[in-house]
Amino acid sequence: MLEKSTTRKVTLRLIPFLFLCFFISILDRVNISFAALQMNEDLGFSNAIFGLGAGIFFLGYFLLEVPGSAIMTRIGARRWISRIMVSWAIIAILMAFVTEPWQFYTARFLLGVAEASFYPCMVYYLSGFFQSKHHAKAIAAFMLAIPGANAVGAPLSTFLMQIEWLNLAGWQWLFILEAVPALILGIICFFYLDDRLEDVKWLKEEEKNWLLEVTQKEKEAKQQVKHYTFAQALKDRDVLILSAGYFCWMFGYYGINMFLPTVTESMSESLSITTQGLGWLLGLMYAIAMVAMILVGNHSDKKNERRWHVAACLTTSAVAMIASSYVAETNIVLSFVLLTIALCGAFGAYSPFWAIPPSFLTESAAAGAIALINSIGNLGGFFGPYAVGYIRDATGSFTMSMIFLGVSMILSSLIIIFLVKQSGKAVSRIAEKKLGKSS
Secondary structure, eight states, X not given: OHHHHHHHHHHHHHHHHHHHHHXXXXXXXXXXXXXXXXXXXXXXXXXXXXXXXXHHHHHHHHHHHHHHHHHHHHHOHHHHHHHHHHHHHHHHHHGGGOOSHHHHHHXXXXXXXXXXXXXXXXXXXXXXXXXGGGHXXXXXXXXXXXXXXXXXXXXXXXXXXXXXXXXXXXXXHHHHHHHHHHHHHHHHHHHHOOSSGGGOSSSOHHHHHHHHHHHHHHHHHHHHHOOOOHXXXXXXXXXXXXXXXHHHHHHHHXXXXXXXXXXXXXXXXXXXXXXXXHHHHHHHHHHHHHHHHHHHHHHHHHHTOOHHHXXXXXXXXXXXXHHHHHXXXXXXXXXXXXXXXXHXXXXXXXXXXXXXXXXXXXXXXXXXXXXXHHHHHHHHHHHHHHHHHHHHHXXXXXXXXXXXXXXXXXXXXXHHHHHOOOOSHHHHHHHHHHHHHHO
16 A cells, blocks of 8 residues: 555656656657748758758757766756756747758757757656656656647647747747747746655655665665666666667657658648648547557556567557558558557657666666667657658658668667667566565
């Protein structure tokens, strides 16, 4: 009963708020894909220019990810998350006033710099408040913000693009209005979160003592498997391999995600769907992906298995993505169904994947590993959109781009299955023995 009540209280306190913060983060990151429906024409941007601008965000993200996470472990997640949200909100608003490609590239790069280490901070923070066996579920609940932001953002963004106030176009108001919540939440964050479990005032003493004991036992168990510092974790074999696998995955994921409104716009014309209607349709597709994400996270925790869950999701996504491009000209409805399946696979892999690093690393080492994996992986977010834009301009079709992205995701699944050795099961067994002895 104590475990159940404590876990529920921690979940209700942290997950909704962190979900909302991450939701706004993803919204500000991907709203560029919807803005492109107007912005590219207004500013005369080609697919290649847009793809480079969309992807260069991840170059800035890459450069500051690990240093930012190192700073976070010293000053605390609360202050660092607050700083991130306020700074990215200001830059996101400035995105509304770009007129030239170099301004577009600069603003997107600085947005990546501002947001760097935000996600590792979130995962690291949650790992300090939950038992390892609840990690995938906790991460999945928080990471529902990714498909959730797309599900809500699709109809919201297409709606906001219809606004034309003060001689500003709809795509400009889209950037401004979707950035304001980040500014507000960044300020609230500083007062709402606690840096450490020891500092919380919202748990009863017995609940806090129980959770401190359990998490401490797990830390000791992890250190028996691998006792690393922040810097040592950056050179760990499994961390580097996870980074490579995540790179291939993000190459495919962001390649399709950043161009999905553009890809589906031409398809929707065959069904006589308006831009607002397309927004609702894309929102439904992402909502279905949210359900898939919950189911995969729960099943991964139940089986205490991560790698095969990730590989199955990514392979399914890749096959559906490629198949969708081939049937688009003959069966639009089936193509949309296959794209939905592709999204379900791409999002479903998130929670089991990110439950792997905290399963064998502790505290600053886990923060360093998560930061490195995320930074290297998100370089795929730089190359993927640019590759799609370049191939689309060169061939006049998105088919070759989808094949390219699909192959990259299949490669990711093979890397994770055959090269990653650490799954956290050894840690779980040691922790269970320690808890058994102490009870």
